[in-house]
Amino acid sequence: MCNILQVRWTISPKTSPQPWIACSGCGCQRPFRSSGKVRLNANGKRLDAWLVYKCINCDKTWNRTLFERRTVQDLSPSTLEALQHSDPDWVRAQEFDLDGLKRNAKRVEEPPDATIWKEMVQEARHWGLLEIEISVEFPVNLRLDRLLASELAISRSRLQALKDGAKLKAHPDRSDFLRHRPKDGMRITLDLSEVVDRQAIGEAATNRERG
Numbered sequence: 001m002c003n004i005l006q007v008r009w010t011i012s013p014k015t016s017p018q019p020w021i022a023c024s025g026c027g028c029q030r031p032f033r034s035s036g037k038v039r040l041n042a043n044g045k046r047l048d049a050w051l052v053y054k055c056i057n058c059d060k061t062w063n064r065t066l067f068e069r070r071t072v073q074d075l076s077p078s079t080l081e082a083l084q085h086s087d088p089d090w091v092r093a094q095e096f097d098l099d100g101l102k103r104n105a106k107r108v109e110e111p112p113d114a115t116i117w118k119e120m121v122q123e124a125r126h127w128g129l130l131e132i133e134i135s136v137e138f139p140v141n142l143r144l145d146r147l148l149a150s151e152l153a154i155s156r157s158r159l160q161a162l163k164d165g166a167k168l169k170a171h172p173d174r175s176d177f178l179r180h181r182p183k184d185g186m187r188i189t190l191d192l193s194e195v196v197d198r199q200a201i202g203e204a205a206t207n208r209e210r211g
Contacts, residue, residue, distance in 0.1 A: 002124050002190075003124055003126060003127050003128045003129055003193075004120070004122065004124060004125075004128075004129045004130075004131055005059060005122070005123060005124055005127040005129070005130050005131070005202055005205070005206075006062050006120075006121035006122035006131045007118055007119065007120055007121055007130075007131070007132055007134070007205050007206050008118070008119050008121050008131070008132075008133040008134075008135060009116050009117070009118055009132055009133070009134055009135065010116070010119075010135040010136075010137075010193070011114050011115075011116055011117075011134065011135065011136045011140050011142075011147075011182060012026070012114060012115050012116075012117070012138070012140075013096075013110075013111070013113070013114050013135065013138055013139070013140045013141075014111070014113040014114055015111040015113055016033070016034050016092065016095035016096060016116055017095065017096065017098060017101055017108050017109065017110050017111075018031040018032060018033050018056070018108070018109045018110075018111070019032055019053070019064075019104060019105035019107070019108050019109075020105055020106070020107040020108070020109065021033070021053070021055075021062050021104075021105055023057070023058065023060050023062075024060060025055060025057075025058040025059075025060035026055060026058055026060070026091075027040055027135040029107075029207065030055045030056065030057050030058075031055075031056050031109050032052055032053035032054060032055055032056065032062050033053060033125045034051060034052075034055060034091070034095045035052045035053060035061075036088065036091050037052045037055050037086050037091075038050070038051055038066070038082075038083050038086045038091065039051075039052055039063060040084065041085055042171070042200055043069075045072060046069045046071055046072055047067075047069075047070050047071070047072060047075070047083075048067070048068045048070075048085055049065075049066040049067050049070075050063035050065055050066060051063075051064045051091065051094055051095070052064075052209060057198070059126065064101075064104055065104075066094060076181060082192075084105075085099040092138070093138075096138040098110075100137065103125070106132055109142065110139070110141035112140075112141045114140045114142055115199050116147075116151055118124065118151075118205065118206055118207055122159050122207055123135065127198075127202065128191065128192060128193030129189060129190070129191055129192070130187050130190045130191070130192055130201065130202060130205055131187060131188070131190075132187070132188040132189075132190075132205065133185075133186075133187050134182045134184065134185065134186040134187070134188065135184060135185075136182055136183065136184040137184070139181065140181060140182065141180060141181070142182065143178070143179055143180065143181065144177060144178050144179070144180060144182050144188075145159055145160070145168075145179065147182055147190070148178075151204060151207075152201050152203070152204050152205055153200070153201070153204045154201065156178075158176065159178060162190060162191075163178060166191075167190060167191040167192075168188070168189070168190050168191075169188075169189045170186060170187065170188050170189075171186070171187045171189075172186070190201060
C-alpha cells in the first residue's frame with residue numbers, strides 16, 4: 001500500500017527584479033521597475049529594442065537595452081511578434097534575466113514576495129510520508145526553510161530538528177539545502193509517520209493557493 005502524499009508546489013515571484021539606476025529626476029540611485037512595455041526603433045533594415053523601466057519614486061523612465069542593430073532576419077517571427085506587442089510572457093522572461101540586468105546595474109533588488117500554487121499529485125488515506133515537488137519558472141528570492149515553515153505552518157526550528165533526525169530530506173541533496181533557494185525540479189520528503197499533527201501539516205501542504 002502506498003503511504004506517500006505527493007503534492008506539487010509551483011512558485012511564481014510576484015514582483016520582478018528591480019535594478020538600481022541613477023535617476024535624473026531624483027538625483028540619486030533609485031530602484032526601477034519594469035513597465036512591461038518594449039520600445040522598438042527601426043534604422044533601415046536594422047532594429048534596436050529596449051525594455052522600458054520607471055523609477056518607483058518619480059516615474060522617470062530608463063530604457064534597458066535588449067539588443068542593438070539586429071536585422072529582422074535575425075529574429076524569429078514569434079520574437080518579432082512579441083516585441084511588437086510587448087507580449088507579457090516574453091517580457092516577463094526578460095525581466096528575470098538577472099545576468100542581463102547585472103550588466104546594467106551594480107545592484108539588483110529581488111523582492112521575496114511570491115505566489116505558491118499547490119496541486120495534489122497522489123493522495124493516500126493512511127500516508128506517513130509527504131513529498132513536495134518544487135516547480136520554479138523564474139528565480140525566487142526566498143529561502144527554502146522560510147518557504148516550508150510558512151506553507152506548512154510549522155517553525156523553522158522544527159524543520160531543522162526533522163532534518164537533523166533524517167526525517168526531512170531533499171533531492172538533489174546538499175547539507176545546507178534549507179538555507180538556499182528552492183530549485184526547479186527539487187523534491188522535498190518529510191517522514192511524518194510519528195507526528196501527531198500530520199493531518200494538519202498535510203492539509204497545509206495541499207491548500208490550493210496562499211500568497
